[in-house]
Amino acid sequence: MAGGTEAFPDLGKHCQLSGCHQLDFLPFKCQACHKVFCVEHRSCKSHECPEPEHNSRKVIICEICSTSIEITGKEDQEKIILDKHEKSGNCDPRKKKKPTCPVKRCKETLTFSNRTICKTCRLEVCLKHRFPADHACKQASSSTPAAADRGSWNEKFLVAFGLRNGKDCGKSGRPSSSTTPSLKAY
Incomplete structure (x- = not known):
């Protein structure tokens, strides 16, 4: 035809x-x-x-160590390849358990793309708990000198702000608000 x-x-x-x-x-x-x-x-x-299996690609996952293995070919080769993988020495059952976030009640599995290390306490956490306040950072709470300096600076500022009472606000060269003519909208 x-x-x-x-x-x-x-x-x-x-x-x-x-x-x-x-x-x-x-x-x-x-x-x-x-x-x-x-x-x-x-x-x-x-x-x-x-x-149908010509040029087909599959990925099988080892049930022992959770390693992914790419295969090309027929289904009967899967068992042979998994047996070779187990006998190769690369199959380690300890690899199966994936690390999780150490924050209390967080069950997030840590992968290469969602983990970070705290710069303060060096704890490896998920991205949701990357800030020291989110994972109860041990060194952040124990670093009291820096917090005390911030507190004393805040106290000094608040005392100076309270003593000001409108003085030294840049109004010395301007007329008071009572003498400023008001504008009326028509």
């Missing part, structure tokens, strides 16, 4: 699935069986491809 139309005989292809033979102007070529199919039958499952 040739594809296309009378005016353009080389345009498009007919689906090679028996019973379909639909003319498709944008046909799909199966990478496994190298036949041409329409959009409805392009997947290996839809046209019952004899070689």
Whole structure:
């Protein structure tokens, strides 16, 4: 069966699935069986491809150590590859338990993208608890000299602010508010 139309005989292809033979102007070529199919039958499952595992990639996870292993090929190879992985020495059951955030009642699993180390206490926590106040940082609460300095500075400021009573506010060169003419909106 040739594809296309009378005016353009080389345009498009007919689906090679028996019973379909639909003319498709944008046909799909199966990478496994190298036949041409329409959009409805392009997947290996839809046209019952004899070689569906050709160039397929899968990732299996070891149940012992939670390591992900990429495989290409058929399902019966999974067991063989997992057996090789277990015997290789790289399979360590201690790797299975993922670290969690040490903050009380936080069950967040620490991964490479959501963990941080506190610069003060060097504790590794999740991003939600990255600030010292959020994870009850031990050194932040024990660093009382810095907190005392801040407190004494605050107290000095508040005392000076209270003694001011409107004096030295830059009003010495301006007329008082009672002599300032008011503007009325019409």
